[in-house]
Amino acid sequence: MDAIRTENLTKKYALGWRRGKLLALERLNLRVHEGEVYGLLGPNGSGKSTTLKLILGLVTRTEGEAWIFDVPCDQVASRLHVGFLPENPYFYRYLTGVETLEFYGRLCGMRGAALQKRIDALLELVGLARARDRRLAGYSKGMLQRIGLAQALVHDPKLLLLDEPTAGVDPIGSRDIRDLILRLKQMGKTVLLCSHLLAQVQDVCDRIGILNLGQMILEGDVRTLIRDQRRLSFTVQNLPAEGQARVEEAVRAAGGQVIAVEHPQTTLESLFLDALRKDERGMRQHD
Amino acid sequence: MTERVGFSAGRVGTIALNTFTESVRQKVYYILLIFALVVIASASFFAQFSFSEQLKFVKDFCLGALSVFGALIAIIGTAQMLPAELENRTIYTILAKPVRRGEFLLGKYLGSVCLVAVSLLFMGLMFGAALWFKEHRLIAEALAMAESTPADELQHTLQQIRAEALDPDILKGVLLIFVKLALLAVVTLLVSTFSTSMVFNVAVTVMVFLAGHLRGVATEAWGEMLWVRALLAIVPDLSAFNVADDIILGNVIPWGHVGKVALYGLVRTVILLAAAHLIFSRREI
Numbered sequence: 014m015d016a017i018r019t020e021n022l023t024k025k026y027a028l029g030w031r032r033g034k035l036l037a038l039e040r041l042n043l044r045v046h047e048g049e050v051y052g053l054l055g056p057n058g059s060g061k062s063t064t065l066k067l068i069l070g071l072v073t074r075t076e077g078e079a080w081i082f083d084v085p086c087d088q089v090a091s092r093l094h095v096g097f098l099p100e101n102p103y104f105y106r107y108l109t110g111v112e113t114l115e116f117y118g119r120l121c122g123m124r125g126a127a128l129q130k131r132i133d134a135l136l137e138l139v140g141l142a143r144a145r146d147r148r149l150a151g152y153s154k155g156m157l158q159r160i161g162l163a164q165a166l167v168h169d170p171k172l173l174l175l176d177e178p179t180a181g182v183d184p185i186g187s188r189d190i191r192d193l194i195l196r197l198k199q200m201g202k203t204v205l206l207c208s209h210l211l212a213q214v215q216d217v218c219d220r221i222g223i224l225n226l227g228q229m230i231l232e233g234d235v236r237t238l239i240r241d242q243r244r245l246s247f248t249v250q251n252l253p254a255e256g257q258a259r260v261e262e263a264v265r266a267a268g269g270q271v272i273a274v275e276h277p278q279t280t281l282e283s284l285f286l287d288a289l290r291k292d293e294r295g296m297r298q299h300d
Numbered sequence: 301m302t303e304r305v306g307f308s309a310g311r312v313g314t315i316a317l318n319t320f321t322e323s324v325r326q327k328v329y330y331i332l333l334i335f336a337l338v339v340i341a342s343a344s345f346f347a348q349f350s351f352s353e354q355l356k357f358v359k360d361f362c363l364g365a366l367s368v369f370g371a372l373i374a375i376i377g378t379a380q381m382l383p384a385e386l387e388n389r390t391i392y393t394i395l396a397k398p399v400r401r402g403e404f405l406l407g408k409y410l411g412s413v414c415l416v417a418v419s420l421l422f423m424g425l426m427f428g429a430a431l432w433f434k435e436h437r438l439i440a441e442a443l444a445m446a447e448s449t450p451a452d453e454l455q456h457t458l459q460q461i462r463a464e465a466l467d468p469d470i471l472k473g474v475l476l477i478f479v480k481l482a483l484l485a486v487v488t489l490l491v492s493t494f495s496t497s498m499v500f501n502v503a504v505t506v507m508v509f510l511a512g513h514l515r516g517v518a519t520e521a522w523g524e525m526l527w528v529r530a531l532l533a534i535v536p537d538l539s540a541f542n543v544a545d546d547i548i549l550g551n552v553i554p555w556g557h558v559g560k561v562a563l564y565g566l567v568r569t570v571i572l573l574a575a576a577h578l579i580f581s582r583r584e585i
Binding site: 066069073088089090092098101103105107110116119120164168 | 303304305308310314315318321322325388389390392393394395396397398399400442443582584585
């Protein structure tokens with residue numbers, strides 16, 4: 014069974030009196046398999062958020078169909094097993110972390126000790142246990158994003174829709190969210206992720222789809238799509254200079270071409286995190 | 301087999317409680333309520349009338365204050381609900397859960413009605429305190445003049461003061477004000493289902509509030525014009541809820557009349573809620 018399935022899903026927004034319609038999404042045929050992390054990519058205005066809204070029944074489709082676990086998206090029952098984190102979420106600022114999760118938990122029919130136990134576990138999972146009784150008005154951007162993830166997970170959904178989950182979050186928070194997505198995947202959850210951070214998508218997604226101007230222009234397995242079939246790279250260690258010359262010679266002798274010989278570079282993210290880790294004063298706690 | 305998600309009073313209650321909490325934790329609500337309480341309390345300090353007129357003045361002034369401040373709280377409290385939900389995108393996180401739009405709307409409305417009820421309760425208690433204070437002051441004044449007043453006349457005066465101060469019809473008046481404010485809240489909610497601006501919601505509802513009170517006058521003056529009659533048919537008759545004049549004149553208000561007016565308000569409220577649901581369930585969010 015697919016977690017999400019759409020057939021010719023189309024959305025046209027009315028632009029107002031005598032201004033026609035805007036085609037936001039055109040004949041989208043999307044399949045997100047159960048247990049995979051799917052990345053929906055595309056520039057601003059490409060139709061990513063519209064796709065999420067259509068799947069959640071927040072806007073009505075112009076044409077086509079959409080299902081969540083084979084339940085049509087216009088039925089309330091389709092949202093029984095879905096958790097959603099919108100882009101830049103603002104929650105009720107006057108509620109504390111615990112009150113926020115109680116509110117969303119009750120909306121999902123949870124009550125009493127089971128709900129309290131779930132809230133404790135979630136606050137621990139997203140690293141907000143120490144800020145549990147603080148009002149959200151005093152939360153940082155990263156903390157809001159993490160309480161957003163917790164509310165999306167409160168009823169232990171099988172499917173998670175995450176719209177730019179790391180928008181505005183610092184690299185440490187961003188890495189935490191990436192690790193959390195990977196942990197959710199290990200737990201068998203299905204994740205549909207919309208993001209501009211391509212490196213992050215590459216790290217966590219099994220498959221991706223690229224939307225542009227409302228149309229799916231490329232889709233497939235991440236590793237297959239980014240693999241350069243014509244080139245091969247070796248990463249070797251402790252190779253003396255004469256050894257390097259002999260390797261290059263061997264490549265040429267076998268009919269290959271040496272394109273570049275260089276020291277591999279670390280990522281800026283690794284450099285940043287290493288620098289903070291080595292700082293003897295330690296790191297600021299998020300909560 | 302697809303699981304069914306029916307209407308849930310629990311979800312409605314959760315949203316209502318959250319809406320109520322949101323409102324009472326906002327400073328604007330406290331400012332309005334404190335101002336209303338100060339105004340009501342000040343009613344007992346006017347003393348330039350005879351005792352009967354003083355009590356009438358307190359009742360008239362306080363019932364008016366309850367109506368006006370209650371309307372302000374109902375309109376402002378309800379007008380910002382949906383625009384704030386949309387602007388802050390909190391509505392996305394709620395409707396992404398298995399929550400029906402009707403449950404969301406009803407929960408929001410009931411939260412607003414709870415706010416109005418609690419505000420009326422506080423204002424009503426202050427009204428009672430103002431009446432009690434005035435009653436005791438007038439009794440003390442009457443007793444101070446006891447030497448120069450014949451005993452039976454003094455007794456009559458004291459009885460009259462107590463009867464006027466403890467008029468049970470005041471409760472009927474407050475009950476009808478509550479029904480009127482609940483109706484006003486649903487008008488505001490209906491407007492906010494198709495508008496995104498809080499200012500627009502407030503402006504339209506204030507116009508309905510004024511038109512609803514002036515409906516009788518308008519019907520008399522322009523009732524022959526078809527478009528005026530059509531417009532007035534949409535606007536609820538809010539003057540029907542005003543029984544302050546009867547209370548002040550000492551006329552008994554029969555429960556039958558209270559029930560009839562309350563039923564009128566309830567029917568109007570249900571119709572407007574259904575209309576709000578119809579619009580909101582089709583709204584693109």
